[in-house]
Amino acid sequence: MxxxxxxxxxxxxxxxxxxxxxxxxxxxxxxxxxxxxxxxxxxxxxxxxxxxxxxxxxHLAIPFEWQEAVIRAAIALKLNEFEDTGAIIAAMTTSIPEAPNTVRNWDYRYCWLRDAYFVLNTLNRLGQTTTLEHYLGYLLSVTANAHHHELQPVYGIDGRADLTERTFDTLSGYRGMGPVRVGNQAFVQRQNDVYGAAILAVAHAFSTSACGVAVTLHSSNNSNRWVSAPWRSTTSPMPDFGNYATISACTPFRRSCVGRRVTVWRTSLPVWGEPNGPPIGTTTPLPSKT
Structure with missing residues (x-):
């Protein structure tokens, strides 16, 4: 440089x-x-x-009120897209502490599938579907290479799965509050609702006529191989780390998170269930207790 x-x-x-x-x-x-x-x-x-x-x-469908704030927020979200692959990173920073003098200074320059869906949902509501098309291509590439057809919560911007974390002791960090980290060990975590986030992203391709990749997704054998994984995760007794881990990703501390299972169950029905099933946003009876 x-x-x-x-x-x-x-x-x-x-x-x-x-x-x-x-x-x-x-x-x-x-x-x-x-x-x-x-x-x-x-x-x-x-x-x-x-x-x-x-x-x-x-080309944005900007609401009448709060136009300046919406525009600035939309630009901020768009800046987190890596256009070459379609990945959407959580943030463009690493090693900035969440609070002074703590070790909670993670590397967020990676694509969390859950966070990416929130970005897509927002931009899609503003009529910006190009980001959706790019991301769906990224998502299909990730799922094609998923180990045993199981999704990780986070991937690299190039789709790589191994994000082994390293620290650099030679760098002092933000205002001397190290360590400086590259990588994110959250990639080893099991977070079951990642399937729900992936399916909700795919659902936009079926519900948005302006999206040019819906036909490809509908006919892709790739998606058929991993789409049944959410049902396995809802019934599997294996607990997960929850939405936001507050301790080291390597620590074997897991719980059975009901919220994650409900997310997976609810989001799977409209897309992959019966053709005349309820669309997203409608009320569906919860499964009976067993």
Missing amino acids: RLTTNAPITAVAEELPFFLNDRIVLLLGPDESLQDDLRETANRFYHNTVEYWRDWVR
Whole structure:
């Protein structure tokens, strides 16, 4: 990586304050010499970025009230999409502590299937279906490579399953509050409602006529192989870690989470049940107690 700038190099390199009497440019990019004028390049990048987001927002179904807040929130969600594969990361940060002087500073630069569904649901309600199409391609790739057709709660942006966590003792961390982490050990957890999140994401392809991947999903043998997994997880006695683990992912502390089983059961019926079954959002009787 190379930083090209018209600011005083010494001040930047040594992190020293300096008097600012003109507009400066800091351009971070590949370790290559800049061929064009720095200011002209920066201005072109800036205007291209502004135009891209204006064009993207122009196609949103924005409500009359709270337009500015909705636009800013939608852009923030869109920024978490990795367009090359369709993955949607939880956050663009790692090793920022949840509270001062704690070790709860995880690496969130990965795709949690549950969190991704919430992003898709929000953007889909705003009429933005491109993100949905990209993500469904990512989801199909992930499920095709799922070990024993079982889904993990989180995957890499490239679809890789192994997210073994590492710490770097040579880095002090945010305001000296380490450790600095790369990877997330949550990938070894069993979280049964991940199937519900996956199915709800797929359901949008069937209910949104603007989505161009519904036919592919409907005819995919891939989805048929793992779609029965939610039913196994609802009846399996194996407990899971719950929605949000508060302790180490390696600690063998699991519970039987009723909420997760209800999520899986409820979300499976509208998509994969009877053709005339109840659509999402309607009231369905709960199964009898056994």
